Amino acid sequence: xxxxVGLGNPGLKxxxxxxxxxxxxxxxxxxxxxxxxxxxxxxxxxxEGIIAGEKVLLVKPQTYMNLSGETVQxxxxxxxxxxxxxxxxxDDIDTDFGKLRIRKKGSAGTHNGMRHIIYSIQEDTxxxxxxxxxxxxxxxxxxxxxxxxxxxxxxPVNDVLEDASxxxxxxxxxxxxxxxxxxxx
Numbered sequence: 001x002x003x004x005v006g007l008g009n010p011g012l013k014x015x016x017x018x019x020x021x022x023x024x025x026x027x028x029x030x031x032x033x034x035x036x037x038x039x040x041x042x043x044x045x046x047x048e049g050i051i052a053g054e055k056v057l058l059v060k061p062q063t064y065m066n067l068s069g070e071t072v073q074x075x076x077x078x079x080x081x082x083x084x085x086x087x088x089x090x091d092d093i094d095t096d097f098g099k100l101r102i103r104k105k106g107s108a109g110t111h112n113g114m115r116h117i118i119y120s121i122q123e124d125t126x127x128x129x130x131x132x133x134x135x136x137x138x139x140x141x142x143x144x145x146x147x148x149x150x151x152x153x154x155x156p157v158n159d160v161l162e163d164a165s166x167x168x169x170x171x172x173x174x175x176x177x178x179x180x181x182x183x184x185x
Contacts, residue, residue: 003076004026004089006059008061026059029165035048037060042075068117087168089129097132170182
């Protein structure tokens with residue numbers, strides 16, 4: 001079983017913001033694989049289904065971003081999930097806009113949601129897909145990540161979200177090394 005967690009903030013107010021690209025990637029996976037993400041469990045919206053013959057749990061934590069670890073810890077403990085089968089998808093200001101960075105493990109960097117996950121499960125040895133949103137020199141970070149994408153950014157954002165969702169498929173079917181080779185850029 002694989003657990004795919006997309007990070008974001010709950011509520012329409014945050015829909016379409018830079019901080020919610022994890023949610024949007026999970027939504028794309030759900031549509032492509034016919035999985036309904038509509039059950040509330042583990043302080044999250046979840047959907048169970050199959051991707052490439054593997055049982056998956058798609059997860060959108062409904063805590064705010066900085067408390068995402070609550071959901072992840074509950075799921076990992078309940079399913080006794082090997083961390084290699086946990087995939088977390090999130091926005092990254094330290095990755096160039098429109099680029100993906102897939103890693104097997106590592107620190108949280110500057111991302112508070114990832115910090116809380118690592119703190120909660122006391123491990124950083126799980127795959128993650130970082131979606132580059134870039135950063136602004138003139139807009140404060142908290143305002144920048146909660147900003148919606150401009151019209152000019154929509155095409156590259158859609159492309160990178162599609163690639164992120166395809167990378168999940170590759171991780172499940174061919175392994176993380178293959179996904180890193182195919183999508184890191």
